Amino acid sequence: MIRKASLMVFACAALFAAETKSAKEKDMCSPPPGSIAPALPAHLMQGQGDIHFAITTANSEAQKFFDQGVAQMHSFWANEAERSFLQAAALDPEAPMPWWGVAMVAAGDYRPRHQLERDTPAKPGAKTKPTELKGGPLRAQEAALKAVRLSEVSGKATELEKLYIASIAARRQAKDPNEAYIAGLRAVLAAHPDEVEAGTYLALHLMRGYTLPDRAPREGTMEAVNLLRALAVKFPGHAGVHHYIIHGWEGATFAAEAWPSCERYPQLVTNIPHALHMPGHIWAQTGRWTEGEKSFQDAAVNEIGYMKADALYGNYHHAHNIEFLITTYGFDGKYDEAVSAARGLMEFAENPRQAADLDDSYTAYRMGWFGLMRTLVTFEKWDAILDGKTLPVLDKPREQSWRHWALGVAYANKGNARKARGEYKLMEAALKEFPAKVDKPVPPPLKVALEELAGQIAVAQKHTEKGLKLLAEAGTHERALRYTEPPSYPRPVLDALGKRAAIAGKADIAIAAWQGALEQTPGDPRARKGLNSATQRTASGIE
Amino acid sequence: MLLLSGCARHFQVDGMVLRVNTQRRAVLISHRDIRGYMPAMQMEFGAAKQEQLNTLEPGSRVRFRLAVSKRGSTISHIQKTAPAAEYPREQPPRPAVGAAIPDFILVDEQSLPFTLSGLRGQVVAVDFIYTRCPLPDVCPRLSANFRRLQRRFGDRVILLSITIDPLHDSPEVLARYAKLWNADAASWHFLTGTPEAIDTVARSFGMFYFPEEGSLTHTTATAVIGRTGRLAGIVEGPGYAVSQLGDLISAELEGK
Numbered sequence: 001m002i003r004k005a006s007l008m009v010f011a012c013a014a015l016f017a018a019e020t021k022s023a024k025e026k027d028m029c030s031p032p033p034g035s036i037a038p039a040l041p042a043h044l045m046q047g048q049g050d051i052h053f054a055i056t057t058a059n060s061e062a063q064k065f066f067d068q069g070v071a072q073m074h075s076f077w078a079n080e081a082e083r084s085f086l087q088a089a090a091l092d093p094e095a096p097m098p099w100w101g102v103a104m105v106a107a108g109d110y111r112p113r114h115q116l117e118r119d120t121p122a123k124p125g126a127k128t129k130p131t132e133l134k135g136g137p138l139r140a141q142e143a144a145l146k147a148v149r150l151s152e153v154s155g156k157a158t159e160l161e162k163l164y165i166a167s168i169a170a171r172r173q174a175k176d177p178n179e180a181y182i183a184g185l186r187a188v189l190a191a192h193p194d195e196v197e198a199g200t201y202l203a204l205h206l207m208r209g210y211t212l213p214d215r216a217p218r219e220g221t222m223e224a225v226n227l228l229r230a231l232a233v234k235f236p237g238h239a240g241v242h243h244y245i246i247h248g249w250e251g252a253t254f255a256a257e258a259w260p261s262c263e264r265y266p267q268l269v270t271n272i273p274h275a276l277h278m279p280g281h282i283w284a285q286t287g288r289w290t291e292g293e294k295s296f297q298d299a300a301v302n303e304i305g306y307m308k309a310d311a312l313y314g315n316y317h318h319a320h321n322i323e324f325l326i327t328t329y330g331f332d333g334k335y336d337e338a339v340s341a342a343r344g345l346m347e348f349a350e351n352p353r354q355a356a357d358l359d360d361s362y363t364a365y366r367m368g369w370f371g372l373m374r375t376l377v378t379f380e381k382w383d384a385i386l387d388g389k390t391l392p393v394l395d396k397p398r399e400q401s402w403r404h405w406a407l408g409v410a411y412a413n414k415g416n417a418r419k420a421r422g423e424y425k426l427m428e429a430a431l432k433e434f435p436a437k438v439d440k441p442v443p444p445p446l447k448v449a450l451e452e453l454a455g456q457i458a459v460a461q462k463h464t465e466k467g468l469k470l471l472a473e474a475g476t477h478e479r480a481l482r483y484t485e486p487p488s489y490p491r492p493v494l495d496a497l498g499k500r501a502a503i504a505g506k507a508d509i510a511i512a513a514w515q516g517a518l519e520q521t522p523g524d525p526r527a528r529k530g531l532n533s534a535t536q537r538t539a540s541g542i543e
Numbered sequence: 544m545l546l547l548s549g550c551a552r553h554f555q556v557d558g559m560v561l562r563v564n565t566q567r568r569a570v571l572i573s574h575r576d577i578r579g580y581m582p583a584m585q586m587e588f589g590a591a592k593q594e595q596l597n598t599l600e601p602g603s604r605v606r607f608r609l610a611v612s613k614r615g616s617t618i619s620h621i622q623k624t625a626p627a628a629e630y631p632r633e634q635p636p637r638p639a640v641g642a643a644i645p646d647f648i649l650v651d652e653q654s655l656p657f658t659l660s661g662l663r664g665q666v667v668a669v670d671f672i673y674t675r676c677p678l679p680d681v682c683p684r685l686s687a688n689f690r691r692l693q694r695r696f697g698d699r700v701i702l703l704s705i706t707i708d709p710l711h712d713s714p715e716v717l718a719r720y721a722k723l724w725n726a727d728a729a730s731w732h733f734l735t736g737t738p739e740a741i742d743t744v745a746r747s748f749g750m751f752y753f754p755e756e757g758s759l760t761h762t763t764a765t766a767v768i769g770r771t772g773r774l775a776g777i778v779e780g781p782g783y784a785v786s787q788l789g790d791l792i793s794a795e796l797e798g799k
Contacts, residue, residue, distance in 0.1 A: 036758065038677065039674075079757060311710050312759065
């Protein structure tokens with residue numbers, strides 16, 4: 001009898017394993033390009049954003065697909081943008097600019113600079129050799145070379161087009177691609193100051209975000225902010241301008257200034273999930289929960305339509321969107337809605353590759369599981385956490401660690417310090433084994449969680465001062481975690497500290513904690529309510 | 544590749560199994576060029592050990608050591624060459640060579656019902672593809688191989704390409720795909736159906752596939768079905784030499 005296992009070639013498995021491993025370290029806010037080029041044909045679609053970027057082509061259809069590609073690129077829909085550019089190239093094989101488009105999107109680095117730097121921190125001395133490129137980055141490099149070659153044919157490219165091509169070719173070839181790209185875009189703007197396209201690309205690549213926890217702009221960020229402010233006045237109907245304002249302002253102390261763009265962007269781009277989703281980032285971090293929920297709900301409806309239409313659409317971005325919706329419901333006090341949304345994600349079965357991955361925390365199921373755990377802790381559903389049923393056991397190292405944390409916090413808040421201590425030990429052991437099991441360091445949020453649990457246990461043991469101090473330290477460390485949306489920590493530690501301190505009669509600590517929580521998440525209703533109550537009690541002399 | 548050991552000459556050889564004769568401890572193999580010894584051809588080899596033949600069957604892709612001496616030649620160190628999966632999975636059982644392939648009803652590229660039983664009496668080759676597969680070395684390669692088989696055998700062999708992406712690959716899409724490959728509609732059919740029907744058929748050939756972001760991850764299996772509707776051989780992976788698959792079909796046509 002023939003042995004049946006392990007004989008058939010897994011045609012795509014290795015390729016996708018590599019793709020997934022690199023994608024794992026990123027949030028899924030913008031769907032990445034595929035490791036392989038999208039198949040043709042592309043179709044002209046409604047609601048992609050009204051962008052016109054005139055190029056040298058006699059083929060009007062090629063121009064339409066090129067415009068669509070640029071519009072889709074402005075909404076970070078890399079795969080569809082690449083498909084549109086490839087369609088334009090197929091319609092006019094001699095036109096260089098469609099290949100410029102492929103060179104722009106295929107590498108997956110057409111995103112805010114702060115995201116790129118967060119996902120791939122610079123390693124001193126690390127070099128990327130062209131021969132090491134594969135997948136999207138290789139496609140991008142080859143496309144840049146092709147664009148250059150086609151642009152050298154007489155009459156096939158204007159001087160402006162050549163400048164655009166030179167900028168992306170420099171990015172794909174230079175030793176310092178960031179500086180080369182920025183210099184290339186500045187050269188476009190020097191010759192053509194009103195080029196909105198170059199302006200938006202430059203702003204996107206200058207924005208390096210804000211430091212944490214103080215939210216100070218990093219080098220380049222304010223230049224991007226000011227550039228976009230100017231572009232918004234000159235080009236109020238440009239989808240990219242409004243999209244990048246949202247990205248440039250998120251995480252800033254002045255994030256609320258992006259509200260007009262949050263209104264405008266989804267009006268301009270009605271049929272790309274990321275465009276509908278993205279305003280929710282600003283709404284949520286500025287306390288406008290209802291608007292945030294609507295953004296995420298609209299994005300979900302739009303995206304589910306695409307998912308139903310195409311079995312290969314995937315669900316990573318949908319999962320990210322719903323995870324953000326769950327978090328927003330949590331802040332907005334909507335327990336049932338949050339649980340329902342989390343359980344909705346948990347209905348997505350993991351495919352065999354995902355199921356075999358010990359730490360793919362971005363599968364829809366695992367994001368749903370985390371959303372459910374986040375919700376139960378946020379709403380202090382201690383009995384539900386402890387019933388052993390509401391939060392199913394997920395036998396993966398990361399989720400097992402979080403489960404021990406949730407159980408420990410629940411026991412501590414129920415006053416059972418002994419059992420909480422038991423969960424602490426289990427969590428500690430799980431984290432000790434984590435690097436060996438999954439070949440990664442312990443995720444920083446879990447380190448903070450262990451600190452918080454220690455504080456919760458100390459409070460439960462009546463070691464109040466020590467416990468509050470530990471919680472305060474955990475809160476500080478949580479606020480220094482890398483910037484992610486939604487926050488990678490289940491709920492603000494400072495919310496828990498405020499409540500614990502208030503119960504212990506430590507009004508000054510409670511007030512400071514809630515003030516910090518409101519700095520961290522403006523509009524945090526629990527912090528606001530707690531702060532109001534503590535302030536009133538202090539003012540009336542109750543304390 | 545020539546290996547030196549004692550008086551015999553040794554070669555490392557790649558090939559595809561066409562027939563196994565355990566009584567004579569021999570195996571008919573369509574092999575690639577054996578540099579310095581012989582060109583690619585079909586040849587029966589005697590195996591050094593009987594047990595090395597136990598896991599072989601028509602379609603198995605193998606690498607082995609050929610020892611040639613004055614007394615004759617034998618093969619040893621026979622290894623199947625298909626790589627193992629990247630991760631553990633539950634795989635549908637693959638049909639055994641000689642097993643009857645269950646009949647199925649699908650729809651062809653002309654939107655007409657199509658049954659396997661309607662091909663009884665003919666030699667049939669079956670593969671599984673999807674039209675928007677963007678990996679040149681996988682589905683396009685399988686289709687290119689079928690195109691070459693069609694040139695070689697004409698209507699003496701019926702080719703079936705069954706999509707594993709049925710929601711996308713409608714008969715109209717398959718008709719365009721058939722045109723792309725210059726398929727002769729009389730002998731090369733492109734089949735689709737409901738996802739459930741496709742899944743049933745694919746599983747009956749041991750196929751395993753699932754959707755990812757933007758593509759399907761899938762195993763590949765190319766089966767040869769004899770005139771009586773029984774499995775004559777199954778080839779794993781897309782990287783086989785089309786001449787070897789052709790030899791497997793020839794062996795079936797000629798009743799070797």
